[in-house]
Amino acid sequence: MPETSITEITVEKTPAYFVSKTAPRRVHSLNSTIKLIVVVRNPITRAISDYTQTISKKSRNILMPSFEEMVLGNNSSNATGMKSGVNASWGAIRIGIYHRHIRRWLQHFPLHQIHFVDGERLITNPAAEIYAVERFLTVKPEITVEKTPAYFVSKTAPRRVHSLNSTIKLIVVVRNPITRAISDYTQTISKKSRNILMPSFEEMVLGNNSSNATGMKSGVNASWGAIRIGIYHRHIRRWLQHFPLHQIHFVDGERLITNPAAEIYAVERFLTVKPVVRQSNFATDPLKGFPCVLRKDDTLHCLGKTKGRAHPNIRFDVIQKLANFYRPQNEEFFKLINKRFHWHI
Structure with missing residues (x-):
């Protein structure tokens, strides 16, 4: 385990923890007051992205069913859990059924210890999502400071900053x-x-x-x-x-x-x-x-x-x-x- 001083925050990034059946209990036993950050995005976009990443790692000599075949279960070895015409047992689909995974975490952690990042907004407006994470990670005696001189003269910044935090100083x-x-x-x-x-x-x-x-x-x-x-x-x-x-x-x-x-x-x-x-x-x-x-x-x-x-x-x-x-x-x-x-x- 890395050593962290009082004023520091140790961050561990392991996406697989979110879908793990045993991780919530094990993490809780290590630290029951830990803050959890979960990045979620449109599950359809996520499934396509996972598939794209998988085929990019495959050898050119190995043929892989198309995304459509995997979703529709046309590949006989892949059609074990059909729901509403979709093969829900395929990992790329199963990961996007977020409520299943978060239920396990909520059995061990209160909701206020979990922060959800919008993966789509992280692409279109990263500053807003990162600012929200900074606020979530700030403990009571601390103050988060962001220094951006260009905000003062911006025509859109006042409205956007107010929408993020109307009580900000x-x-x-x-x-x-x-x-x-x-x-x-x-x-x-x-x-x-x-x-x-x-x-x-x-x-x-x-x-x-x-x-x-x-x-x-x-x-x-x-x-x-x-x-x-x-x-x-x-x-x-x-x-x-x-x-x-x-x-x-x-x-x-x-x-x-x-x-x-x-x-x-x-x-x-x-x-x-x-x-x-x-x-x-x-x-x-x-x-x-x-x-x-x-x-x-x-x-x-x-x-x-x-x-x-x-x-x-x-x-x-x-x-x-x-x-x-x-x-x-x-x-x-x-x-x-x-x-x-x-x-x-």
Whole structure:
């Protein structure tokens, strides 16, 4: 048996356990409080899949009856359990009679210890199924955290997240939208091939690149993604249609750099967990000026190479245009969330 620490979960994946007649009793005798995850799918699709897998493993010299022959029992050696014109004794069919198997497990385990994964949805919407499994495996003192920045600006995410969990707590990190735009641009050019020329930040903002000037507002190209993301009130409005404001916590991205302990303490309070993070847990990266976690052995654990890159120098007149553009956008955002960030704009 593998050794598992208190904060870890040991997972054993053995599909054959589900249909075994002896597994429920044996598993219960090993651990009566174990959590069970069962992946089920359309039994017809499952039968076809099992058959396909079987013939793929067969030698080319061995002829195997067709799927139809196996189902209809046309193969004489395979027609021992006909029900409703279907050979229910064939393993690929028998596995899909789920109620037979789950009854054996329910004799030993309460239903709340069993989680069923929709195998079809695991293909079409894996994130939703995996999230449901994470919640099932989370014990009471723990909190499951999923970090997906793109959710904030998505048009469909608020509704979909609400359908998964209407009481979920949301944490949004926002920063000075001008700094954010410059940071996004810096990250983009760092990923570009050296052979590909990209317009300057100023050209992108002012729409001097003809393919990039489709949404000019106040002299700023508001259709450019790096600018559009920083119009926070547009995005938060969609979330407020599905979640009350008290379920959303806003982290000041600028203060997260200058005073990380204070921002994390606010998050701890929002999540109603015992505060454990202190200012003494942080030190500054001497090269980038970003905060790092100070380990017990006094070594630093810092953010990856993509964080804290030096930003290009931007023309003052372009910064001023962006400041004039974002000022009313920020005011609208502050009114919506009933909170003000003291960004220098």
